[in-house]
Amino acid sequence: QVQLVESGGGLVQPGGSLRLSCAASGSIFRLNAMGWYRRAPGKQRELVAVISSSGNTNYGDSVKGRFTISRDNAKNTVYLQMNSLKPEDTAVYYCNALYEGWVSYWGQGSQVTVSS
DSSP states (O other): OOEEEEEOOEEEOTTOOEEEEEEEESOSSOEEEEEEEEEOTTSOOEEEEEEETTOOEEEOTTTTTTEEEEEEGGGTEEEEEEOSOOGGGOEEEEEEEEETTTEEEEOOOEEEEEOO
16 A cells, blocks of 8 residues: 655765655555654654645754755655754654645655764
8 A cells, every 4th residue: 555665864974965765655645745754862753844745844943954855746755855964863764644634654764874
């Protein structure tokens, strides 16, 4: 059924960049929004960025000005461009897809490690 496939995680030095992608498939219903959340060791899950089908975006305060979320509605794909990465950005990043009827699904998670 619904499947979210993530890619793009890895190891990067402070100040570097990474780009995450997430493709959703397997549902007949229309996507309302897609986004990214993250969970760092010892911390609760937090919002990174979310984008609606109309293009409205919201960012977590800690990533504003550094991360950019974008979408390709035809492909049901969301991207997260991460620039000026900091060690505190180290976390597992999870893609989320919200469908009509307010049903959401999660990707498998992508490890992002920022270290010298």
